[in-house]
Structures are given as C-alpha cells and as structure tokens.
Amino acid sequence: MPVVVEPHDQSVAALLPLLPAGSQVVGSPAPLAGWLDRHPDEYVVVVGPGVDLETALTVSQDLRTARPTVSVVLVVGRVDTAVLVRAMKAGARDVVALGDTAAFTAAVRQAYDTSEALRGPSGARHVGRLITVFSPKGGVGKTTVAVNLALALSEGGARRVCLVDLDLAFGDVAITMQLSPTHTIEQAIGSEVSLDLATVEGLLTRHEGSLMVLAAPLHPDVRERVTPALVVTVLRTLKESFDFVVVDTPPSLDDQILTALDETDECIVVAGLDVPTLKNVKVALETLDVLNIARGHRHLVLNRADEAVGIDVDRVQTILQMPVSAQLPSSLAVAAATNSGTPILAREPGHPVSQAVRRLAASLSGVTVAPPTSTDRRHAAPAPRARRRMFGRGRRETA
Ligand SMILES: Nc1ncnc2c1ncn2[C@@H]1O[C@H](COP(=O)(O)OP(=O)(O)OP(=O)(O)O)[C@@H](O)[C@H]1O
Ligand SMILES: [Mg+2]
Known part of the structure; x- marks a missing residue:
C-alpha cells in the first residue's frame, strides 16, 4: 500500500x-x-x-x-x-x-x-491464472462451463478460486449458484486507480468451500459505467489473491470483454453443433488472431456434443482448425441442475458433464484426475479428441 x-x-x-x-x-x-x-x-x-x-x-x-x-x-x-x-x-x-x-x-x-x-511473473507477488470463458453466441453454455469449471478447480479446497461474472448486463452466475450478493462490481465504479485487494475482496460473495464469486450488477444499465480500466484493475487485483480467476462473459466482444481477453492466460471458447454458432465462433477466433489474443492458449469446448444434427466433432475441428479440448454431452440433468441452483458438478459429481469439466480443469491446472468410480462409470462420457463492439449480434445486446 x-x-x-x-x-x-x-x-x-x-x-x-x-x-x-x-x-x-x-x-x-x-x-x-x-x-x-x-x-x-x-x-x-x-x-x-x-x-x-x-x-x-x-x-x-x-x-x-x-x-x-x-x-x-x-x-x-x-x-x-x-x-x-x-x-x-x-x-x-x-x-x-x-x-x-x-x-x-x-x-x-x-x-x-x-x-x-x-x-516479473515469478516475483514476490502472488500471480494466479486468469481463465476466460467466451463465445460470440448466446445460450451456448458459457455460464454452465464457467460455473462448473470454477467449482472443479476449487474441489478439495486446496486452490483459491474466484468466479467473475463479466456478463455485466444480464449475468446469471449468482442465480445459477443460488447466491444473494450484497455487493457487485458496481460498488467499485470510479475506483480504477485506488482499488486495492481488501476493497475487491469486500465485493465478493462466498460460495461453499474455497470458491468466491464477483457477481454481475443487479441492473443492466450499470454495464455502461464499468470501464475497461476498472475491469483490468479488478482482474489483476484478484490474480494477486486467487490461484484461479474464472471469468464468465456475455455473447459479445465489447470493450470490457476485449480487455478481459487481453489479460487472460487461458481462453475457453464454447461452441455447439450448429452452423450459425460455428460461423460466429470462426469469425471470433479470426478476430482474436488479428488482435493477437490468447494465441496458443485457446481451448475449444464443444457443448451438447452428442446431438445428432448432421455435424460431428471432426467437422467442427476442420471448420475451426483447432482441436476440441472437451466435449460435454447434452443432458436434461444439466438444465435441471441450473434450474435448481446447484450446478451439475455439485449435484451429480459422476455425471459425464461433471467428469468432462473436471478433466478440463485438470488439464488447465496440470493435475491428473482420479479415474471414475464404478458409480461414475455408469455415465461414461465420450473421450475428448485429441476492438470495438465487433459482435453486436448476441441475442441480448443492449447497446
Ligand atoms: N450440455 C447441456 N445439456 C443440457 N442443457 C444445457 C447444457 N449446457 C447448457 N445447458 C442449459 O442451456 C441453458 C443455457 O446455458 P448457459 O446459461 O450456460 O448459456 P450461456 O452461453 O451462458 O448463455 P448466455 O449467452 O445467455 O449467457 C441453461 O439452461 C443450461 O442449463
Ligand atoms: Mg451466460
């Protein structure tokens, strides 16, 4: 100080x-x-x-x-x-x-x-890793991936994890986790320069165990007042205290999200098996290339990967020219978990989606995951194979 x-x-x-x-x-x-x-x-x-x-x-x-x-x-x-x-x-x-x-x-x-x-990166200061979950398409499963990934990273309690809801207008992390935040990033507006760790920690809401959440503002119009500089300050400050900071995003590349992506260590790109989503994801990846964002640190997660809709995983990999890092099957249990306020990883730890997310978390944190128990095997998941409001086509843009 x-x-x-x-x-x-x-x-x-x-x-x-x-x-x-x-x-x-x-x-x-x-x-x-x-x-x-x-x-x-x-x-x-x-x-x-x-x-x-x-x-x-x-x-x-x-x-x-x-x-x-x-x-x-x-x-x-x-x-x-x-x-x-x-x-x-x-x-x-x-x-x-x-x-x-x-x-x-x-x-x-x-x-x-x-x-x-x-x-430097190995200096005396603690530096956690920032993981941003992104997709230019709405409803594709970003929040589901972000919430369950944060839970998976915090499992066991050894790692301090913070989940940040940067879907500033319509974020639903809090409701997905049955949290009632009293503070959000809104209380930090205007403190771009003077924000410190203690203040940022005061904005967080505790989920069970070692997972903390920075919830989205309660009203959509607050988004306009959250500056990219504030986003940078908050994320950097959180990295000083947490081992992992997982960021959920809206389906658009606005200034705040570009800023977060610029800061990110790993970028999870969520796609589904439909042509419009794949087209938008491809354009988004090309944009990230142009901006030199997260090159070599992108991980493609295919959600609802088992749906028989005429496109398979190989075709997705060919279209997007990157390997699929994780496949999450479609399951009513996932939607039911969201609706119940208990994410699938907590509600059904052995579910294929929970296992796939846990493997993703392990690959991001360099930890080996224990093989599934006999109960888990009932659900055996498919093995994974190997600057300026550019995307205003998200289904809920307010700008
Ligand atoms: N694999 C799945 N199987 C079944 N339902 C799923 C799956 N993944 C996500 N869902 C459901 O789809 C809905 C949308 O998911 P989610 O909120 O994660 O998408 P999103 O990309 O964050 O959407 P938004 O763009 O609105 O923020 C939720 O009700 C969720 O429970
Ligand atoms: Mg969402």
Missing part, C-alpha cells in the same frame, strides 16, 4: 483520498526504512510538498538503489524545469503539482505497473 511522507495535515488531506484504502502517512522520512522492511510488496513512496526538496531528493536517491521496485513520486507546489531535472537525476519516477489529480493518479498507477514489471 502506498506510503505518503508529509508533515502537514492539509496536504495529507489532499493526497490520501486519491490513494488506495489502507495507504499510510508518515510525518518525516525517518520511519520510512522500517515501514519498507515490514512491507516488501510496497510499490510507491509519495513525498509531499511539506518535505523540503533536498530531503525529498535524498529519499529518492536512496531508494533508487536500495529498493528499485519502489518508485518515488514527488508532489510539489509548482512544477518547474529545474525541479524536474533534479528529481529525474535523483531517480524519482514522477514530479506532479499538488492539486493535479490526474497526473498524480497516473503517476501512482505507473509506479504500480513498473513495480509489477520489475518483480
């Missing part, structure tokens, strides 16, 4: 509201070293206008070598070239004028990004 060095209350009152909740204030540089020792994740020290320039430059110079992942942002009464040059020479990340809110929040954001980049 950012730490502010500033002796005067008035400047503290101007700066603190612009920083994440939990940010600290110290009256002078003296306690700074102790603070940083106790907070190895620290990414920014803000030196306020009440600290004289020479002292501020010394702080910056010291931290440049002692703690390269911690940036120094100097806040001064007035920015002039002489101060800028000296600050940059001392290794400060930025110099901003007191009252220039936009410059200040941008500098803090940049400090965070720099720290992340310096720590």
Whole structure:
C-alpha cells in the first residue's frame, strides 16, 4: 500500500483520498526504512510538498538503489524545469503539482505497473491464472462451463478460486449458484486507480468451500459505467489473491470483454453443433488472431456434443482448425441442475458433464484426475479428441 511522507495535515488531506484504502502517512522520512522492511510488496513512496526538496531528493536517491521496485513520486507546489531535472537525476519516477489529480493518479498507477514489471511473473507477488470463458453466441453454455469449471478447480479446497461474472448486463452466475450478493462490481465504479485487494475482496460473495464469486450488477444499465480500466484493475487485483480467476462473459466482444481477453492466460471458447454458432465462433477466433489474443492458449469446448444434427466433432475441428479440448454431452440433468441452483458438478459429481469439466480443469491446472468410480462409470462420457463492439449480434445486446 502506498506510503505518503508529509508533515502537514492539509496536504495529507489532499493526497490520501486519491490513494488506495489502507495507504499510510508518515510525518518525516525517518520511519520510512522500517515501514519498507515490514512491507516488501510496497510499490510507491509519495513525498509531499511539506518535505523540503533536498530531503525529498535524498529519499529518492536512496531508494533508487536500495529498493528499485519502489518508485518515488514527488508532489510539489509548482512544477518547474529545474525541479524536474533534479528529481529525474535523483531517480524519482514522477514530479506532479499538488492539486493535479490526474497526473498524480497516473503517476501512482505507473509506479504500480513498473513495480509489477520489475518483480516479473515469478516475483514476490502472488500471480494466479486468469481463465476466460467466451463465445460470440448466446445460450451456448458459457455460464454452465464457467460455473462448473470454477467449482472443479476449487474441489478439495486446496486452490483459491474466484468466479467473475463479466456478463455485466444480464449475468446469471449468482442465480445459477443460488447466491444473494450484497455487493457487485458496481460498488467499485470510479475506483480504477485506488482499488486495492481488501476493497475487491469486500465485493465478493462466498460460495461453499474455497470458491468466491464477483457477481454481475443487479441492473443492466450499470454495464455502461464499468470501464475497461476498472475491469483490468479488478482482474489483476484478484490474480494477486486467487490461484484461479474464472471469468464468465456475455455473447459479445465489447470493450470490457476485449480487455478481459487481453489479460487472460487461458481462453475457453464454447461452441455447439450448429452452423450459425460455428460461423460466429470462426469469425471470433479470426478476430482474436488479428488482435493477437490468447494465441496458443485457446481451448475449444464443444457443448451438447452428442446431438445428432448432421455435424460431428471432426467437422467442427476442420471448420475451426483447432482441436476440441472437451466435449460435454447434452443432458436434461444439466438444465435441471441450473434450474435448481446447484450446478451439475455439485449435484451429480459422476455425471459425464461433471467428469468432462473436471478433466478440463485438470488439464488447465496440470493435475491428473482420479479415474471414475464404478458409480461414475455408469455415465461414461465420450473421450475428448485429441476492438470495438465487433459482435453486436448476441441475442441480448443492449447497446
Ligand atoms: N450440455 C447441456 N445439456 C443440457 N442443457 C444445457 C447444457 N449446457 C447448457 N445447458 C442449459 O442451456 C441453458 C443455457 O446455458 P448457459 O446459461 O450456460 O448459456 P450461456 O452461453 O451462458 O448463455 P448466455 O449467452 O445467455 O449467457 C441453461 O439452461 C443450461 O442449463
Ligand atoms: Mg451466460
């Protein structure tokens, strides 16, 4: 959490509201070293206008070598070239004028990004994996896959999993899991820069066990106020705390979803055995290619894969030019599970759909799945074989 060095209350009152909740204030540089020792994740020290320039430059110079992942942002009464040059020479990340809110929040954001980049993917910070479940077609089974995949990943309780409903207008994750969220992403609107882990965790609703859910807003019009920047901040923050963040999406590639896909580590593409869906999925995959999104990290899930509708799995693989990673058979039990508010994986753990989703979860997390029990074998599943509102044709676009 950012730490502010500033002796005067008035400047503290101007700066603190612009920083994440939990940010600290110290009256002078003296306690700074102790603070940083106790907070190895620290990414920014803000030196306020009440600290004289020479002292501020010394702080910056010291931290440049002692703690390269911690940036120094100097806040001064007035920015002039002489101060800028000296600050940059001392290794400060930025110099901003007191009252220039936009410059200040941008500098803090940049400090965070720099720290992340310096720590690298294997740095001290925890980094979970983001899995986005996507399809340009409505009703194809995205939510069913996302919910059951999140449950499968959290089975056993060893992994912390968060399921995020990014179907911001019509999300139905909560109802599918019989949850009554009191908070959603709506409460984070406007906090793009200042959002921290504790705040994001406060927006989550607990499902049984180690699965948490970030529910969609309760009213469709809220979607317009959720900015792509907020989506990025929320997803990155969740990755700091959870081993897996599974994202459910609407049937459209709007700005928020493109942003999530840009952030994603693995992309699950859900398709069915009908020509319109396959055509739309093919166009969507080509678009992801153009945008260089999740190349080499896409997994095709064929839902209702056993329906005799004149197209088989081989044909799907030929049309989409990618292997099918998982096949989920059609079953009334899946729809019944959705309607009962207990997803199929929890309601019928041995069901072929549950088993197929569990295998998918295992392949994504690199874990071997135990063979089915004799009860499970009754259901033996078929073996799996080997930027801008581009898709407004989802069945429920509100824009
Ligand atoms: N394999 C299956 N067999 C039977 N019913 C299924 C299967 N998969 C999904 N369903 C049912 O189809 C309906 C739509 O599924 P789901 O909500 O997962 O689709 P979606 O792609 O998320 O839809 P939307 O685009 O509206 O968000 C649900 O009632 C679900 O229970
Ligand atoms: Mg859905």
